[in-house]
Amino acid sequence: MIKFFRSSQVNSLQKKYDRLMKEAYELSKSNPDESLRKQKEAQEVKRKLIATPL
Known part of the structure; x- marks a missing residue:
């Protein structure tokens, strides 16, 4: 069950990153x-995405 929530969190972060880019x-x-402000925001989302354990 917990893995499902992590998966959905990863998916939502990926969608947010794609939208920002x-x-x-x-x-x-x-x-x-x-545009630079949006790129910086997207970088922060990407850091969260990388830090999220699978």
């Missing part, structure tokens, strides 16, 4: 500063 890419064309 997509937003950063779209913003890079119009607002580079906001």
